[in-house]
Structure formats: C-alpha cells, structure tokens
Amino acid sequence: MDTNNPGIHHRRVGEVMVTALNDGAFEASTAWVSGVAAEDCEALLRKTFRAVPPRITISAFLLTVGGEHTLVDAGCGTAMGAPFGKIRGHLATLGVAPADIRRVLVTHAHIDHVCGLIDAEGQAYFPNAEVVLHAAEPAYWLDPANEAAASEGEKSGFHDARISLAPYAGRIRTIADGAVVMPGVSAMHLPGHTPGHTGWKIESGAESLLIWGDVVHLPGIQFPRPEAAMAFDKDVETGRLSRARAFALAAGTGLLVAGMHLDFPCFGHVARDGGGYAFVPEVWAPAA
C-alpha cells in the first residue's frame, strides 16, 4: 500500500495543463519574519491550525501544451538533501524525461528554484532546455563584485546561482518585464525578494493564472499581514510593494494564482479580509 501522498496535481488553464509538483518541505522560524512580532505570527499560525514553528513547502510547476513541456522553476535537485528534490520523481511518474523539458522559466535564482537545473556532478539536468529569466537576476548573482561584497551568510546564494546557471551558458535567455516567452506566457517583474524576481502569467482561452514565485513564503502569516517580510528578501521594502501589487491585482480581478510556497496543490484566489487578505485555496477537482 502506498503510504505517501503523490504531490502531483493537475489544473488545466485553457489549453495549458499546469501541474503542481511538490519538491519537499522544511521547518521555518517566525524569527525569519520581519514587520510582524513573533507572538503575532504564532497566534496567526495557531488560528489556522498550522504547525508552530511553521513549515515552508517547495513546489515547481510543469506546463504542458501541444505536447511540449516547460517547467516553471526546477526545485532544489540534490542541493538540500534526500527529503527534497522530489519533482524529479514526479516528472518520471508523469513520463516526462529530463530531455523532454523544452525550457525552464525561472522565477529567481535561489537554491530551491534553480539548483534542480543541475545534477549532482554540476552538469545540466535538462539537456535540451533553454533557461529563461529576468535580466536583473543573472546581472545580480553573477557579478563577482556583488559576491565579494556579500556577507558570509549571503555568499552561498551566489554560489548556488552561479553553479546552477553555468552549464546552461549559451542557452540562457534574459528577458524584461512583460516579455512574452512562449504563446500566452508572459513575465511579470515582482522585484524585492531578489532583483529579478518574476511571476509568470499564463493566459489561454478565457482562463488566466499567475504563478507568482515567492510573493508569499508563509501563507498563514503573509496573507493576513502582507507587511510580513522574510529574512531572505533582498530588498524588504521593494518586496512589500511587489506583494501589495500582486495581492491587489489578484483580489481586484479574481485572477487565479499559484506560488512555489503556497499550500500544495498551490492554486487559489486572494480575497480582501479585514485590513489584510485571505488565501482561498481552489476546491479540489479532477483535471480532466
């Protein structure tokens, strides 16, 4: 008997099959949150029956249209150890080989989003994939001056970004805000968490979905208190502005959203709730 839950969830958006792929989860700390007191964070977590300390789930998304496969982020691969990197098994379950991935749309170059681009030997895990990301992202992470100026705690981020992108030299496409990178899929620059942090918007037929990357890390805290920022936000104030913009867009237009750290299977809507917001997970349904 299978005693685990699959971590694979399909949600069709027009002609595009969007598949959420869970990569793992790790224990976080309310000490990583700025802008909201730790005791208030804990009260919010308990109010919604969440674990204290909170957990951060990691997911990536597979877009399949016309038989062509595109990933949005690549998970962490082998960089975070054995309980992580689960999307590789999920892709195998789905019958999608690494060589079948045509492109990877990257939200930003943190470990849990790009280290899955490489194998344990540092070679490209997706031999035929183009890597697409906002120009500000490699400009920041691949600049030796930035790395030299980084604190000891920040240096690993530069290393992760550098080794993950290196084997894709010659097949990295840098884009600007609003760029259409494949039919119906465009970039929405949401800077702050990192300089090039980008959401990917899918529009197909009458349906739309914004995969907003790391606008939210802790759903139990950041929806009711959007001012809550994370220790690993590079520019906290710019990140708050991007979160405010994304929340207002989703709540104002009813846009379906998904995020790498929303509760799996990661799809839902944003509603205004008192002075903050609430995440309304989409009701489960078969995909077909």
Added chain:
Amino acid sequence: MDTNNPGIHHRRVGEVMVTALNDGAFEASTAWVSGVAAEDCEALLRKTFRAVPPRITISAFLLTVGGEHTLVDAGCGTAMGAPFGKIRGHLATLGVAPADIRRVLVTHAHIDHVCGLIDAEGQAYFPNAEVVLHAAEPAYWLDPANEAAASEGEKSGFHDARISLAPYAGRIRTIADGAVVMPGVSAMHLPGHTPGHTGWKIESGAESLLIWGDVVHLPGIQFPRPEAAMAFDKDVETGRLSRARAFALAAGTGLLVAGMHLDFPCFGHVARDGGGYAFVPEVWAPAA
C-alpha cells in the same frame, strides 16, 4: 501522461492510516437549500470562488491499522453511473481487494454511502465484510410501513437502502450512540439527515478525528450559515441541532474532522467566524 488527479489522500491519525477516497462529484442546486435564500447562497459561493450552481463531492474513507482494512461508507458503486463509484479503482490502486475489507462502518443508508456495498448484480461487493450502523437506520429504511407511507420522491431511498443491505443479512451489526466498534473507533449519533445518521470518531495515541458523514453537504454555504439545511435531510430541525452540536464540538475543542462532502481531501478544522463558522482545510503534507 496522467491527466487526472488521484482522489486518494492519506492522513495518519495515531496508529490508524486514514485514506480519503473520492467517489465522484455532481452538480447541486441552491434550490435544495432551506433556511438561506438562494441569492445569499450564490453570494457565499461566489465569495469563495466556488462554482455556481455548487458541486457536491462524494468521498469515503479507508481505515488501515495493524494490516486490517475498514471502510467508512462505501460510495455509490454502480448506482449513479459511470462517472461515480471511483473508490473501487482507488482501492485497487492501493492494492486493497474487496475481500480484504473486514468491515464497513456506515454513516447512513443513502445511495452515495451504501450502494457501493453491492455489485451490479446486487451481490455483496465485500465478501468478508461486516456492516456496522446505528440501529435506527435499518429500523427506518427497512420498515415496509415507512416505505409505503413515503412520497414517490422518497421511495427510491428505501429501495437503495434495502438492496444494499440485503446481501449482508446475518453480518449486519447494529449499534447505539457511543458504541466502540473496533479499538479506538466509536459511534457518535448525529440524527436528522437520517434517523440513524452517525459520525465515526477515531482516537489513537494523542490524535483524534471525527468522520462526521453528512453534517455538511455544501461547505461554501453551511459553514458560514449552519442553519442551511438540505432537501434530503429527513428531519431538518434535528439535523440543524446535530450540525450545531458537531460544529460547536469541533470549534470548541480543535477536533480534526472529515466529511463525505467536504472539499477533497476532506480533512480540516472548524473555526468560529462572525456569527457562523469557517472550515479551515488541513494543510497538505506527505502522510509518512
């Protein structure tokens, strides 16, 4: 590529692996709701981005402990047509054969809960299972006087109950409120929807779960407005009292609940919210 979502979700409760099994879903109508105006129902559905008209999902639960398998309800089997009866395929996926089911704990004898007890020829689908249900349930449904007195619209319910229980003659165990039917599993009589409608409470180690049957059919409406009753509630007022009791218990004690018509995967908590309640779906996690 698998283009459907599995409809199988494991949630360990102490020593018991509880597996939610989706049996299908059907379109409902706000005209089936009494106590809340149709336009208020629709506003509530839209507020939480749900389909209008609403959908009712059907699930059953598998309890596995010490290698022994117990079902809580049996889905509808072949009684509702091809898009339903999916739990049979899910059990096969899990490697659980019909002969492996030791007992079926029945919440009540409606079509989507008991018709899965029989095969298309009307024989017992679970050859080795005991059927356990509240004494008031067969007392009501198997009484020819009640069937004779029923309206034309109600008669099919008597037929469904009768044909589903008939092949289990000699291995039906009727119980009373509070009965312990296997280690750690007890009955909670929640009458109204039907006379013998019963929740099954699982207590194992430090954990508890109440599988409350049909206390709720439409989560988007009945949590915020618990007075909302359904056309197929036999005794609307008694059903409202049972719903109020179940909601107060869950919200007051933090008891984890599951229900046959809650949004799959059906597990969550109940919180007081304004004058009503809110369902807080449990955050997805691997089962292991």
